[in-house]
Amino acid sequence: MRLTEDLIDQLKEKLGRENVMSLPALEKVVVNVGVGDASADKKLLNPVVEHLEMVTGQKAVITKARKSVAGFKLREGQPIGAKVTLRGVKMNDFVTRLISVVIPRVRDFRGLERNMDGHGNLTVALKEQSVFPEIPFDKIGNRVRGFSITFVTTSDKDEDGEALLESIGLPFKEKEE
Numbered sequence: 001m002r003l004t005e006d007l008i009d010q011l012k013e014k015l016g017r018e019n020v021m022s023l024p025a026l027e028k029v030v031v032n033v034g035v036g037d038a039s040a041d042k043k044l045l046n047p048v049v050e051h052l053e054m055v056t057g058q059k060a061v062i063t064k065a066r067k068s069v070a071g072f073k074l075r076e077g078q079p080i081g082a083k084v085t086l087r088g089v090k091m092n093d094f095v096t097r098l099i100s101v102v103i104p105r106v107r108d109f110r111g112l113e114r115n116m117d118g119h120g121n122l123t124v125a126l127k128e129q130s131v132f133p134e135i136p137f138d139k140i141g142n143r144v145r146g147f148s149i150t151f152v153t154t155s156d157k158d159e160d161g162e163a164l165l166e167s168i169g170l171p172f173k174e175k176e177e
Contacts, residue, residue: 007167014163024120024155024164029091031056032063032148034081048145049082054134055147056084056094098149099169105131111173120153120161122170 003011011023033048045062052060060082068076086094103109106126116122126147129135151170155161166172 011163011167015160024153024160027152027154029086029094030083030150032083033145045079051129051135052082052084055132056086058084058090060084101133102131111171114162114172116158116161120155120157121151122165123148123150
């Protein structure tokens, strides 16, 4: 996401840095959908891949199981979901649409949780694909799927990554004291 001069100045002040090159940046955004039922019926992946491609504007990659898990009736190499990795202009467009169009459509939205991974990255879960206006409501069918969106930053600290994502415009929940 491209930051304006004002946002860069605010980020420098917030993080206490002088050099622009030392500021964290958004490296990529990964949109992932897990389809647990795909192990039984591979046809369930087709609409998921189609929806993912509609939302991101990029070809989706089918993800496969790394290990066999007998309890889930899952074998190594079985398709279990799809993902798209966005960078550059497509990433910027997706983040802009997410902030300005999709998040306001989420029912009872109170802000994003501040669940960083320890390296300045954030994963957000959306429970329904219907919040994306690109997906026609009649195409959803009887199965509602959620999206997992991971924001990967160049930061190695949660505070820096959180400051970057706030300056981009992600609406976090208020900090509790």
